[in-house]
Amino acid sequence: MNAQDLKKSILQLAIQGKLVEQREEEGTAKELLKKIEAENKQLIKEGKIKKQKAFPEIKEVEIPFDIPESWEWVRLGEIGQIVGGGTPKTGNCEFWNGGNIPWLTPADMKFVLGKYVENGERFITEKGLKGSSAQLMPKGTIIYSSRAPIGYIAISNNALATNQGFKSFVPYEPRINEYIYYCLIARTNEIISRASGTTFKEISGNEFSLTVVPLPPLEEQKRIVAKIEELMPYVDKYDVAYSEVEELNKKFPENMQKSILQYAMQGKLVEQREEDGTAEDLYKQIQEENKKLIKEGKIKTTKALPEITEDEIPFDIPENWKWIRLGDLCDYGKCNSISAKNIPKDAWILDLEDIEKDSGRIINKKTMKDLKSTSSKHIFKKGDVLYSKLRPYLNKVVVADEDGYSTSEILPLDFGRHIFNKYAQIVLMSPYFINYTVKCSYGVKMPRLGTEDGKLALFPLAPLEEQKRIVDKIEEMLPFTKKLVNR
Template identity: 45%
Template sequence: MNAQDLKNSILQLAIQGKLVQQREKEGAAKELIKMIKVEKEQLINEGKIRREKPFPKINEDEIPFDVPENWEWVRFGDLGSYKKGPFGSALTKSMFVPKGTDTVKVYEQKNAIQKSVDLGDYYITREYFESKMKGFELLPGDIIVSCAGTIGETYVMPTDFEQGIINQALMQMKLMPSVYVEYFLLYFDFILKKTARKSSKGSAIKNIPPFQELKNYVVPLPPLEEQKRIVAKIEELMPYVEKYDKAYFEVEELNKKFPEDMQKSILQYAIQGKLVEQRKEEGTAEELYQQIQEQKEKLIKEGKIKKTKNLPEITEDEILFDIPENWKWARFSEVIDVRDGTHDTPAYVSNGYPLITGKDFYNGYFELSKTQYVSENDYKEISKRSNVEVGDILFSMIGGNIGSMILIEPQNYFEMAIKNVALFKQYTPNMIMSKYLMYYLKSQVSRMKANASGGAQAFVSLTVLRSYLLPLPPLDEQKRIVEKIEELLPYTEKLVK
């Protein structure tokens, strides 16, 4: 239940007579209805409001819920008089004049919505007011209601304000003196505004229902003193609702972040050697490192890869966190062949080979709806530098998509050229190590983004990627780490759903 639901529940209890207890000494609503009728008759006799046809008797089908015995159901029209603003042609912008000593203000919808008489700068001449608009004059205590767009917003006119009238987008409500305004507005805001939105007329914008329909709505009326206690109780409870709203929002934010935070925690534990136990029989990362170096030298001698520049020794200051004794810190290019695709823009063709960029990555998958294509010759030329194979990792290096990546597996492999995308290729193809590397890269994306160069068009350079540190476990432990990650991550994905 969110805060609005809680508020609605409180208001529902209030208008059903369940929020405060009934007190016999406060009498019955019948007595209040008699007073309201007397007041209304007096205003009619004084010519302040018009006499209307009697409203139909309320039948049982109209009553939405039970109320206490000392309450009564009345019609909206029984409690006051209601007037919509002047017809469109009777008040147009061409009639507005600058504010002066002999002008009358035209109040607008924003006065009701923003609860202020100070807003607005439309005026009419006093002459036009006296001859045509006098019947739309606002008096202290009148309620103005927004009638189009943001409907049902109310504002009680204060005792001191600039003389003025309502415009076409406002309704004026004059309640009988014995009607407790705060209770009336409570009901109006909760039930009537809700109903008005459901039954509103118009298509482009919603409008308040027709007056006759509005006047016939039924209102649950308690004795006056009980109305006051209901309003006081609501005012007492609303600060708690606001606190609940803040707490609810914080919990919702935590709930939204929790799956992502849990995923990050799992990956962080994994790359620190805390997700699975270390086993002596699995050997050391140093042994794996030496095997990779031997394979790397072999590939260099065979002319399949180029010899890379010697990288600086890893210093203590570079170490990101502690790792198990049988692990080893290495730079990426010591154990992985790190390349990138073309930086040029080849000629596009309608049928050819996909030119993959980081924009074609979406949640670990290829999204090819906007992919450009290149000729076979361009594809072959680009592939000399970066031939994509199963087991490789593609990593977006530039723009807002930095850190998006895809592991190339048999099921998603196709012939492609790449542009502005890093290619992580193993010296000895091994899917287990590729998956471990992918999860490590995922754990480092935030850090890489934070340290990206280039300002608005941020990028992570190939030099940075090649020298980036990698915590290297023994291969068998990598396998167990990957299996544990893939066992746990589906649970965090369920939390998202």
């Protein structure tokens, strides 16, 4: 149950007579109605209000729930006057300039935070009041919007007027206004159900006056209001707590996924096994293979990267692992390009929007014939790790499942046979690597990771067999986080 539902439940209990106990010494609502009727007759006699036609008797089908014996069902128009509003001609300066009569519109009610209202954005003059259908209503009037939308509500803290977007309630007995205020909040859905109109729904003054409300004795009304207002601060606290829990629930799957990846990078997801060897031995094999490829002229000698300092290391890793710079494990930033006219029509073309963020999943495959691209592309082969250097916080990294071509913002990375490509993908998608790329990115509107910063990035190298076990464990666990997202 969210806070809004809890508030509705409290108000519903209140108007059913279940929030506070009934007390015999407080009399009955029937006695209160006699006093209200006497007050009504006095106002008619004094010419302050007009005599109204008798209201129709309340039918059994109109009564939504049982109420205590000391209460009475009444129509709103029987216990107060329903007052409309109006708008003085906007072109007449005498109606507006220098006015000191608060004049409300439903738009003003958006900014009413509490139970009371004093004024809106605009004021009208006495001439504006007399020259329109706007009416000056006394302090204590319940201001109730009748359209666009129905149900904005507040109690006036001073005399004021409204436009025609209201059907306000001036109680014959002023002391019932606070209870009726909460009662109307609770009954608003029922009021809306009786509204009419095509462009927008509106409740007419006559229909509003027919609203059926449960009336308790006056002293019980006061206790009901006091209890509601005692409970509402707790509802507000509940709202904050509920929102925080909801936010945690929303973030939990994502945070869990990040935690899994981070644990993997720290060597905490699977056990280390002596028979797997060490990353130091693995790195020596990588270096030997690179020397061989250089000797064969298949790759070029590259400038040595600086040694890793202790200050750079972001976290501890197992003893049989090794921190290596990314540029020492793949030829980061060096790509083979091809002109668009030389790409076969049936070749796979990968764009950034074809990669789902955070998932490592390709969501769309297009061929050259599907596109009208004239820009050159990067060539990649099956098994390459395809890394998006543009807006790296979007975390778009995939492993190519076939040969193809990509936008120049995607870098094909060949990690060779000594590093499992899916493990390399996981490293590049891990929280610590994303934090590094965001920190190093340049450009405000279109941030990207530069080649030198990419080469200098640290890569936690695990023994090859452990790399495979890490990938297997992550692929086993991540579907559970996705189930949490889809709950």
